[in-house]
Amino acid sequence: MPETMIEAHGLTKSYGKPSDPVRVLDGLGLQVPRGEVFALLGPNGAGKTTTVRILATLTTADSGTARVAGFDVVADRHRVRRAISLTGQFAAVDATQTGEENLRMTARLTGLSRSHAKHRAAELLERFGLTEAARRQVRTYSGGMRRRLDLAAGLVGSPEPGVFFLDEPTTGLDPRSRRELWQVVRDLADGGATVLLTTQYLEEADRLADHIAVLNGGRAVAEGSPETLKARFPGHRLDLVLTGREAYLRLAARAVHHSPGTLTLGLPTDGTAAHARALLDEIDPHRTDVERFSVHSASLDDVFLALTGETAEEAAGETTGETTEPTEEPTHV
Amino acid sequence: MSDAPGVLTHAAVMTGRSLRISRRNLDAMITAMMLPIMLMLIFVYFFGGAIETGTAYDSYVMYVVPGVLLLCAGFGSATTAVAVSEDMKGGIIDRLRSLDVGGAPVLAGHVVASTVRNLVSTTLVFGVALLIGFRPAASLGGWLAVAGVLLAYIVALSWISAAIGLLARTPEAAGGFTFFMSFLPYPSSAFVPVDSMPGWLHGFADHQPITPAIEALRGLLLAQPVGNAPWIALAWAAGILAVAIGLSGVLFRIRTA
Numbered sequence A: 001m002p003e004t005m006i007e008a009h010g011l012t013k014s015y016g017k018p019s020d021p022v023r024v025l026d027g028l029g030l031q032v033p034r035g036e037v038f039a040l041l042g043p044n045g046a047g048k049t050t051t052v053r054i055l056a057t058l059t060t061a062d063s064g065t066a067r068v069a070g071f072d073v074v075a076d077r078h079r080v081r082r083a084i085s086l087t088g089q090f091a092a093v094d095a096t097q098t099g100e101e102n103l104r105m106t107a108r109l110t111g112l113s114r115s116h117a118k119h120r121a122a123e124l125l126e127r128f129g130l131t132e133a134a135r136r137q138v139r140t141y142s143g144g145m146r147r148r149l150d151l152a153a154g155l156v157g158s159p160e161p162g163v164f165f166l167d168e169p170t171t172g173l174d175p176r177s178r179r180e181l182w183q184v185v186r187d188l189a190d191g192g193a194t195v196l197l198t199t200q201y202l203e204e205a206d207r208l209a210d211h212i213a214v215l216n217g218g219r220a221v222a223e224g225s226p227e228t229l230k231a232r233f234p235g236h237r238l239d240l241v242l243t244g245r246e247a248y249l250r251l252a253a254r255a256v257h258h259s260p261g262t263l264t265l266g267l268p269t270d271g272t273a274a275h276a277r278a279l280l281d282e283i284d285p286h287r288t289d290v291e292r293f294s295v296h297s298a299s300l301d302d303v304f305l306a307l308t309g310e311t312a313e314e315a316a317g318e319t320t321g322e323t324t325e326p327t328e329e330p331t332h333v
Numbered sequence B: 001m002s003d004a005p006g007v008l009t010h011a012a013v014m015t016g017r018s019l020r021i022s023r024r025n026l027d028a029m030i031t032a033m034m035l036p037i038m039l040m041l042i043f044v045y046f047f048g049g050a051i052e053t054g055t056a057y058d059s060y061v062m063y064v065v066p067g068v069l070l071l072c073a074g075f076g077s078a079t080t081a082v083a084v085s086e087d088m089k090g091g092i093i094d095r096l097r098s099l100d101v102g103g104a105p106v107l108a109g110h111v112v113a114s115t116v117r118n119l120v121s122t123t124l125v126f127g128v129a130l131l132i133g134f135r136p137a138a139s140l141g142g143w144l145a146v147a148g149v150l151l152a153y154i155v156a157l158s159w160i161s162a163a164i165g166l167l168a169r170t171p172e173a174a175g176g177f178t179f180f181m182s183f184l185p186y187p188s189s190a191f192v193p194v195d196s197m198p199g200w201l202h203g204f205a206d207h208q209p210i211t212p213a214i215e216a217l218r219g220l221l222l223a224q225p226v227g228n229a230p231w232i233a234l235a236w237a238a239g240i241l242a243v244a245i246g247l248s249g250v251l252f253r254i255r256t257a
Ligand SMILES: Nc1ncnc2c1ncn2[C@@H]1O[C@H](COP(=O)(O)OP(=O)(O)O)[C@@H](O)[C@H]1O
Pocket: A015, A016, A024, A042, A043, A044, A045, A046, A047, A048, A049, A050, A051, A319, A320, A321
């Protein structure tokens, strides 16, 4: 097995009329070493699904190359398909089949015999906590159960530890289901799987990924471990309303968010009481400069603002030619 | 790791899936079966007395059954378009392709399931027809020919439906398209003799694909001379099938590009 399980160089892709193409990917490159969880972070319309579909051999890039598990995604697409598990953004299980039937069907399609398929289905139902619901039609499942079944179906026939593509695995889930799914991804990672997941949520990328790439305008505009990125784009901000201009100017260089009109500065923090207290003591030892403070959870929008000088909304509007819904960071607990 | 399964295994698994799903969408099944039966009853009991079909038929029911059978095939196949379209719209097709399942087995699964559904509903229509006085006089060879023509039309209409499912942007649009298809039996000799229609319709009614099938089925079932109607009907079915298969291959590649 190769050391780099997923790699892409200079991927471009445009949609629309040849006379008026809309460029979705504009020279995207990425590398995912074996066993790493890699998060592609970007707002609606950033090109996440397009990237996943190119890497999973479901569509082809206009230019650029990509290899998955050592195989070229165009020339060797059948080998790539046998090496990967794909769980797309939209549900790929039949609502009018039971969970078990869905898995057995998928297993049969990968070439398992009837009895092996039955066995494999039972094993996966158990592993994803769906044994109780195995004989119920999927339309009776909750969003989280459906998503887990979808994931199970994705890995029915692939060798483990394999390569996983998970396109927005938790979008639309309630917080509890989201946490359950996070655990599933962590278990996969613990088993040595290579995972490329896409998400609109900074927090999700932060919790799950070894490496994050922020997708904007069809390329990776920032990349690194969550720690590196967080140091640049903190997960939380301590917003301080200062008592005077002098204090504002003194602290402005440390701030990641500036609002001179209201004499407000935002400083990076990890959101813990200890850090906030220490930070306040440090910057305002005489307790005269800070009038009020609030903790602000960074959203993807903030990351975009910091990275590109435009909001995620504007960025999405630019690539899609239409405005998309603002992306919301789930509230921290 | 298992060996890569062949197209036949894929098609068999996909057929099993479609059949299972059909069984659970019972209301759709029942609608597809009840509509032709209701139409048959309406034609026989409300309009039958007023329709002049000539002296060759003891009663209107003897005349109308072949038309109802083809109408039933039309309704029954139409659900295929919606099912195919739903697969193409959702994540299912991406999953299937990532499992290296090709377009042919995906569509074949739908078509075989559609054929099985149609055989059930056709049998039911026959049963009701017998109850209301249909008395076929076909020989064994005649029955085999009837089965052959019906099967050919069912398969051809199902494939065309599958192609329509690939063409339509949404399942609703797919349903709409096939609705038109199920009107084809009306401008033919299915319910009234072509002679009784306005002159400008004769050309169409005489040369559209449903007419030779009706003529063949009617002749075979009543043991009347059929000429080469069965062969013309089979040629039409083969032609439709060839076009549908070719077209759906192209459409599948376009939709999954
Ligand atoms: N098949 C397609 N035809 C035309 N435009 C498309 C197609 N697929 C995606 N797009 C456009 O490409 C852009 C990126 O889409 P996508 O990759 O789905 O983004 P994301 O998954 O990050 O939300 C969007 O503006 C979308 O409208």
